[in-house]
Amino acid sequence: MTVSDPCRLTAGEAAAAMADGSLTAVDLLTGLLARIDARDPAVRAWLHVDRAGAMAEAKRLDAERAAGKVRGPLHGIPIALKDVIDVAGMPGTHNSPLHDGRVPVDDAGCVALMRAAGAIPLGKLDTVEFAALGRLPKTVNPHRLTHTAGGSSSGSGAAVGDLHVPISFGTQTGGSVMRPASYCGTYAMKPTWGVVSREGAKLFAASLDTIGWYARSVEDLRLVAAASGIAEQAGTARTVASLRIALCLTPYADKARDGALDVLTRAAEALTAAGATVERVELPASFAEIDDAKDTIMRGEGRAAFLPALLTRGEDLHDTLRGIAEYRTGITPMSLKAAQDHAAHLRMAYEGHYRGFDAVLTFGATGEADAGLESTGNSVFNSLWTLLHLPVIGVPAGDGPTGLPIGVQFVGFRHGDDALLDVAAAAAPVVDPWHGKARVPAG
Amino acid sequence: MTVSDPCRLTAGEAAAAMADGSLTAVDLLTGLLARIDARDPAVRAWLHVDRAGAMAEAKRLDAERAAGKVRGPLHGIPIALKDVIDVAGMPGTHNSPLHDGRVPVDDAGCVALMRAAGAIPLGKLDTVEFAALGRLPKTVNPHRLTHTAGGSSSGSGAAVGDLHVPISFGTQTGGSVMRPASYCGTYAMKPTWGVVSREGAKLFAASLDTIGWYARSVEDLRLVAAASGIAEQAGTARTVASLRIALCLTPYADKARDGALDVLTRAAEALTAAGATVERVELPASFAEIDDAKDTIMRGEGRAAFLPALLTRGEDLHDTLRGIAEYRTGITPMSLKAAQDHAAHLRMAYEGHYRGFDAVLTFGATGEADAGLESTGNSVFNSLWTLLHLPVIGVPAGDGPTGLPIGVQFVGFRHGDDALLDVAAAAAPVVDPWHGKARVPAG
Numbered sequence: 037m038t039v040s041d042p043c044r045l046t047a048g049e050a051a052a053a054m055a056d057g058s059l060t061a062v063d064l065l066t067g068l069l070a071r072i073d074a075r076d077p078a079v080r081a082w083l084h085v086d087r088a089g090a091m092a093e094a095k096r097l098d099a100e101r102a103a104g105k106v107r108g109p110l111h112g113i114p115i116a117l118k119d120v121i122d123v124a125g126m127p128g129t130h131n132s133p134l135h136d137g138r139v140p141v142d143d144a145g146c147v148a149l150m151r152a153a154g155a156i157p158l159g160k161l162d163t164v165e166f167a168a169l170g171r172l173p174k175t176v177n178p179h180r181l182t183h184t185a186g187g188s189s190s191g192s193g194a195a196v197g198d199l200h201v202p203i204s205f206g207t208q209t210g211g212s213v214m215r216p217a218s219y220c221g222t223y224a225m226k227p228t229w230g231v232v233s234r235e236g237a238k239l240f241a242a243s244l245d246t247i248g249w250y251a252r253s254v255e256d257l258r259l260v261a262a263a264s265g266i267a268e269q270a271g272t273a274r275t276v277a278s279l280r281i282a283l284c285l286t287p288y289a290d291k292a293r294d295g296a297l298d299v300l301t302r303a304a305e306a307l308t309a310a311g312a313t314v315e316r317v318e319l320p321a322s323f324a325e326i327d328d329a330k331d332t333i334m335r336g337e338g339r340a341a342f343l344p345a346l347l348t349r350g351e352d353l354h355d356t357l358r359g360i361a362e363y364r365t366g367i368t369p370m371s372l373k374a375a376q377d378h379a380a381h382l383r384m385a386y387e388g389h390y391r392g393f394d395a396v397l398t399f400g401a402t403g404e405a406d407a408g409l410e411s412t413g414n415s416v417f418n419s420l421w422t423l424l425h426l427p428v429i430g431v432p433a434g435d436g437p438t439g440l441p442i443g444v445q446f447v448g449f450r451h452g453d454d455a456l457l458d459v460a461a462a463a464a465p466v467v468d469p470w471h472g473k474a475r476v477p478a479g
Numbered sequence: 480m481t482v483s484d485p486c487r488l489t490a491g492e493a494a495a496a497m498a499d500g501s502l503t504a505v506d507l508l509t510g511l512l513a514r515i516d517a518r519d520p521a522v523r524a525w526l527h528v529d530r531a532g533a534m535a536e537a538k539r540l541d542a543e544r545a546a547g548k549v550r551g552p553l554h555g556i557p558i559a560l561k562d563v564i565d566v567a568g569m570p571g572t573h574n575s576p577l578h579d580g581r582v583p584v585d586d587a588g589c590v591a592l593m594r595a596a597g598a599i600p601l602g603k604l605d606t607v608e609f610a611a612l613g614r615l616p617k618t619v620n621p622h623r624l625t626h627t628a629g630g631s632s633s634g635s636g637a638a639v640g641d642l643h644v645p646i647s648f649g650t651q652t653g654g655s656v657m658r659p660a661s662y663c664g665t666y667a668m669k670p671t672w673g674v675v676s677r678e679g680a681k682l683f684a685a686s687l688d689t690i691g692w693y694a695r696s697v698e699d700l701r702l703v704a705a706a707s708g709i710a711e712q713a714g715t716a717r718t719v720a721s722l723r724i725a726l727c728l729t730p731y732a733d734k735a736r737d738g739a740l741d742v743l744t745r746a747a748e749a750l751t752a753a754g755a756t757v758e759r760v761e762l763p764a765s766f767a768e769i770d771d772a773k774d775t776i777m778r779g780e781g782r783a784a785f786l787p788a789l790l791t792r793g794e795d796l797h798d799t800l801r802g803i804a805e806y807r808t809g810i811t812p813m814s815l816k817a818a819q820d821h822a823a824h825l826r827m828a829y830e831g832h833y834r835g836f837d838a839v840l841t842f843g844a845t846g847e848a849d850a851g852l853e854s855t856g857n858s859v860f861n862s863l864w865t866l867l868h869l870p871v872i873g874v875p876a877g878d879g880p881t882g883l884p885i886g887v888q889f890v891g892f893r894h895g896d897d898a899l900l901d902v903a904a905a906a907a908p909v910v911d912p913w914h915g916k917a918r919v920p921a922g
Contacts, residue, residue, distance in 0.1 A: 140584055148787035230685045231812075233783045242673045242685065265786045265804075340676045343708045344588040347595035361708075369674075369894030380823035451812030 042067030044474035047113045047202040047256045054101065054112050061094035061101075061112030065156070068114055072200045078181055078479075079198050080174040081191035083119050084127045085159040090114060093156045109259055109269065111154030116204040118192045119160040120167045120238040121247070123147050126157070130238050131173060132165045134349045144236025146205055146247045146264065153263035158201060161191025164412060167207050168240050168338070170354030172409060177219055178477035179440050183405040186216030187412025189248075193220035196250040197441075198477050203260060204250045209240045209334060211401075211418025213248030214445060217430035218400035219413065221441030221475055223464075224250045225257040227453045229425035231266050241337035243376065244330070244422050252474065254461040257429065267454040274394075274462040277311030281446075281463075282393040284317060287324050288416045294403030295436040303433045303444045303467045304397060310466045314397070320389055323382060327416055329375040330423040335365045336372030383424050387449060395459045400443030404436035421445070427453045429460040432468045432475075485510030487917035490556045490645040490699045497544065497555050504537035504544075504555030508599070511557055515643045521624055521922075522641050523617040524634035526562050527570045528602040533557060536599045552702055552712065554597030559647040561635045562603040563610045563681035564690070566590050569600070573681050574616060575608045577792045587679025589648055589690045589707065596706035601644060604634025607855060610650050611683050611781070613797030615852060620662055621920035622883050626848040629659030630855025632691075636663035639693040640884075641920050646703060647693045652683045652777060654844075654861025656691030657888060660873035661843035662856065664884030664918055666907075667693045668700045670896045672868035674709050684780035686819065687773070687865050695917065697904040700872065710897040717837075717905040720754030724889075724906075725836040727760060730767050731859045737846030738879040746876045746887045746910045747840060753909045757840070763832055766825060770859055772818040773866040778808045779815030822866050829867055830892060838902045843886030847879035864888070870896045872903040875911045875918075 039045065039053050042064045053059035069087060076082050097112045122128045122140040124147075129135045147157055162173035167188045175190040177183040178198035185194040189206025193216025196204050206213045208226045217224035226248035234245055249260045261267035283304050285292070292300075304314045319326075338360045345353050346361035359365055390396060399417040406413055421428045427448040436442050444467060448456030465471045482488065482496050485507045496502035512530060519525055540555045565571045565583040567590075572578045590600055605616035610631040618633040620626040621641035628637040632649025636659025639647050649656045651669045660667035669691035677688055692703045704710035726747050728735070735743075747757045762769075781803045788796050789804035802808055833839060842860040849856055864871045869890050876887040887910060891899030908914045 138584060141581060142583070143787075145783070145787040148791050152787070152790035230780055231783055233682070233787055234685070235682050235784065235787075239676070239678050242677070265782070265790075337673055339708070340588070340674055341678065344586075344591035344595070344676055344678075348591050373894050377823075377827050380820075380827070384820050384823070451816050 039063070043071040043199040045202065046253045047110065047251060047259055048253065050113060050202060051109060051111065061097045061156070062091070064112060065090055065094045065114055068201055075198055075200065079176060079178050079194050081161055081195040081198065081200060083129070083131065083160045083162050083191070086126055090156050090158045097154060097156065106154065108153030108263060110150060110263060113155050113203065114158040114201050115150055115155045116158050116161050116192070116195050116201045117147060118163050118167070118189050118206045120163055120207055121146065121205055122236040123157045123160065126160055128160065130166050131163045131171055133171070134345060134352050142236055145233025147236070149264050161195055161204060163190060164188035165354065166238055166240065166357070167209065167212055169356045176409065177405045177440070178479050179221060180479045183407050183440065184219065184409055184412050186219040186405060188212040189216050190412060192250050193217055193222055196252060197222045199474065202251060203256060206248050206250065207237055208246050208248050208422055209244045210330065210422060211415025214418040214428060214430045215401050215413050215415055217250060218443035219405035219441065221432045222250050223252060223254060223257055223432065224248060224430040225261065226422070226428045227261065227266055228427045228450050231451065231453065232264050240341050241334045243337060244334055246422065254429070254457060254464050258457045261453060261457060267457055271458045271461055274458045276307065276462050276466055279307065279312040279459060279462055280393050281307060281312055281314045282317040282390055282396045283314055284319060284396045284398045286398055286417060286420060287319065288327065291402045291414060291416050292399055296399050296401065296403040296442055299434040299436070299442040300399055300444055306466045307463060317390065320385060322385060326382060326420045326423060329378050330419045332367055332371055332375035333379060333423065335360050336367045336375065339363060379423050383450065386424055395456060396447040398445050398447060400430050400433070400445050404438060404440035404442060421447050425450050427456045429456055431460060431464050432470060434469055482506070486514040486642040488645065489696045490553065490694060490702055491696065493556060493645060494552060494554065504540045504599070505534065507555060508533055508537045508557055511644055518641055518643065522619055522621050522637050524604055524638040524641065524643060526572070526574065526603045526605050526634070529569055533599050533601045540597060540599065549597065551596030551706060553593060553706060556598050556646065557601040557644050558593055558598045559601050559604050559635070559638050559644045560590060561606050561610065561632050561649045563606055563650055564589065564648055565679040566600045566603065569603055571603065573609050574606045574614055576614070577788060577795050585679055588676025590679070592707050604638055604647060606633060607631035608797065609681055609683065609800070610652065610655055612799045619852065620848045620883070621922050622664060623922045626850050626883065627662065627852055627855050629662040629848060631655040632659050633855060635693050636660055636665055639663070639695060640665045642917065645694060646699060649691050649693065650680055651689050651691050651865055652687045653773065653865060654858025657861040657871060657873045658844050658856050658858055660693060661886035662848035662884065664875045665693050666695060666697060666700055666875065667691060667873040668704065669865070669871045670704065670709055671870045671893050674894065674896065675707050683784050684777045686780060687777055689865065697872070697900060697907050701900045704896060704900060710900055714901045714904055717901045719750065719905050719909055722750065722755040722902060722905055723836050724750060724755055724757045725760040725833055725839045726757055727762060727839045727841045729841060729860060729863060730762065731770065734845045734857060734859050735842055739842050739844065739846040739885055742877040742879070742885040743842055743887055749909045750906060760833065763828060765828060769825060769863045769866060772821050773862045775810055775814055775818035776822060776866065778803050779810045779818065782806060826867050826893065838899060839890040841888050841890060843873050843876070843888050847881060847883035847885060864890050868893050870899045872899055874903060874907050875913060877912055
């Protein structure tokens with residue numbers, strides 16, 4: 037194997053090249069830094085790049101490999117973290133003026149897991165303030181520099197979509213991992229609620245917050261899932277013909293625009309043509325108000341998250357977050373309880389409703405990324421699955437009418453993360469027009 | 480008001496004395512430090528006392544008061560934190576050799592709330608390693624120095640029970656706040672799940688972990704609840720005669736020993752004699768296995784919490800925690816899901832079952848504290864309420880056959896923290912033989 041441009045490699049490809057001696061960790065990092073230098077002045081995904089620390093670690097890992105020691109399947113692979121996820125010794129501001137100059141002393145749980153597998157934390161990525169509301173990221177969409185990359189994990193989607201790094205981490209409370217994936221043309225995974233430690237990540241809503249990750253292949257998503265202890269290293273090969281998929285437009289189908297329905301329909305048709313069973317099965321009527329329940333829980337539980345900041349640094353807190361902390365949202369303890377119980381009912385109802393299917397196939401986002409940076413887009417096709425605690429994998433599935441990427445989501449069952457990776461691995465070659473090729477953004 | 484021995488004051492009494500000029504924050508702190516110096520060599524509640532930092536803060540707060548500025552109702556009141564709760568700039572080891580020398584840069588959310596109300600973080604209290612399992616605390620029971628203070632919040636219960644500090648914080652995943660309260664003869668409150676930020680506290684099981692606090696009166700519990708945004712500053716006065724209490728022995732009544740049933744029965748009889756309605760209403764049959772569900776969730780969700788430590792510092796991790804992280808507990812993703820759904824059902828069933836009652840009255844612990852430090856006691860009368868996400872207030876209710884304290888618990892409804900404080904305020908003068916007096920431990 038010869039490697040001409042390391043930034044085009046997926047993590048799995050880079051790991052294979054390092055294993056066969058055709059690439060070193062230093063080569064890979066050097067290639068990625070060159071890509072960041074060339075592109076990030078325009079894309080603005082990064083808040084901090086730890087060049088010296090990462091290079092020292094790459095040399096250390098190359099020396100270990102030369103001595104026959106390989107830490108794990110991500111040995112020598114650079115990763116990047118949304119700035120709400122702590123890396124020991126790196127700035128960690130949550131993109132908030134309340135935390136200027138903050139340098140945490142601990143790795144977040146997910147960072148520790150990746151280090152144990154040999155990954156190199158390279159730096160921190162821009163985010164909506166606190167992964168919630170407030171100061172917006174400066175990141176733009178690498179496919180069109182005048183457009184949003186989505187949010188709140190804006191830098192995480194853009195950095196992987198623009199080939200700055202093969203793997204990045206984000207967080208999702210509503211749609212903050214999956215929407216940037218759709219807009220930036222990347223793969224992404226949000227696992228089942230609770231199965232990956234959230235320690236060391238800024239919290240927002242306890243029953244929603246989930247760590248997620250971006251990559252450019254299902255195989256790379258699995259590498260991270262395996263290093264996180266929620267999937268086997270090797271998946272179980274599925275044929276496309278064995279897949280039983282429920283196509284679901286959700287109660288919010290009227291929000292789809294810009295060819296999102298075309299992309300989803302083509303994905304379903306391609307799966308059918310390849311032999312999969314695809315049946316339209318909508319959610320039951322009890323799911324009609326699910327996005328309202330999510331909003332009540334997010335704002336109701338969010339009060340606890342933002343009250344300490346309100347009472348200590350309130351003058352610096354965004355007015356919407358102040359409103360959440362001050363219970364100015366119209367949410368009461370009793371409406372929060374009702375929404376929490378409704379959500380528990382829906383989680384159980386989902387299981388029965390889709391029994392016999394391998395996954396639900398649905399929109400990745402409402403459409404292409406919006407122009408401008410004032411809005412990071414609409415999370416209505418992502419939030420309901422977060423509320424339901426379900427694992428979700430985003431797969432690039434085509435372009436919208438103006439040529440920007442649009443993804444689809446495969447949704448599994450709670451604690452069925454490993455099985456969902458198998459489904460996505462079988463479906464991706466059929467669904468993703470760029471499968472197996474590095475898509476280099478034209479923006 | 481004249482103050483002869485400041486350590487005997489509750490926080491509310493000390494605040495009143497500071498307001499009327501008969502006490503300063505420096506006086507109060509000096510008195511508490513003298514008590515700590517006299518007693519802690521034997522009681523061993525503290526891992527770290529920040530004498531200089533607390534004294535500087537006490538002087539600052541006295542100066543502010545002299546200038547007419549009062550931060551809040553805890554202005555000048557020292558508090559102490561279980562060592563799994565971070566205080567910026569203080570050691571925070573979780574009593575684990577994995578974190579020797581760790582000094583976090585952020586206050587935990589609950590610490591920030593107390594600082595905003597004027598409290599002075601004085602130091603860190605001993606705990607079972609990670610508030611979970613592993614290295615045991617050295618803390619003993621202040622009422623008998625050969626006996627356990629309970630756990631995992633051992634130092635938190637002992638420090639308040641022994642008059643070292645009027646308020647302390649702990650965490651509860653099973654029974655880690657309420658059991659030490661019963662053993663050490665203190666009041667304590669575990670609020671509804673999710674209403675107080677857990678940010679900056681070591682996490683164990685996402686759907687169980689709850690911040691709780693210790694004090695020596697219901698009024699002080701309310702001071703903390705109000706500063707935490709979950710209760711009004713002034714409660715609603717209730718007469719004892721207006722209370723409607725359900726007496727519940729739980730499915731684990733056969734575990735009660737050492738006079739625990741006598742203490743509970745006397746509390747119920749005293750309430751009845753004072754005019755309250757007390758009816759025996761047991762949990763429905765569907766609650767029979769509730770402690771097993773709690774155990775499955777604690778260990779199942781705990782896997783995510785301890786996997787990063789296993790994979791980075793596994794050789795230093797207690798074997799039981801290794802077992803949890805390695806899924807050696809027999810728990811599977813599917814049994815975890817089933818337990819999570821069962822718990823959701825039980826939370827909803829509880830509401831209907833006890834509708835019309837103000838609170839449930841039940842055991843505080845299985846009995847008196849055990850001899851020795853090898854076990855911190857049995858959490859079977861505490862864990863079920865944690866699983867149910869219910870607010871709980873512990874009230875001292877008498878002594879067991881050997882003269883050690885035994886408490887009872889009042890259990891409210893989810894998000895009914897404020898109402899439960901009203902119930903406990905009305906019931907405490909009837910239930911607690913030491914009500915209104917400082918009990919000075921004889922150990």
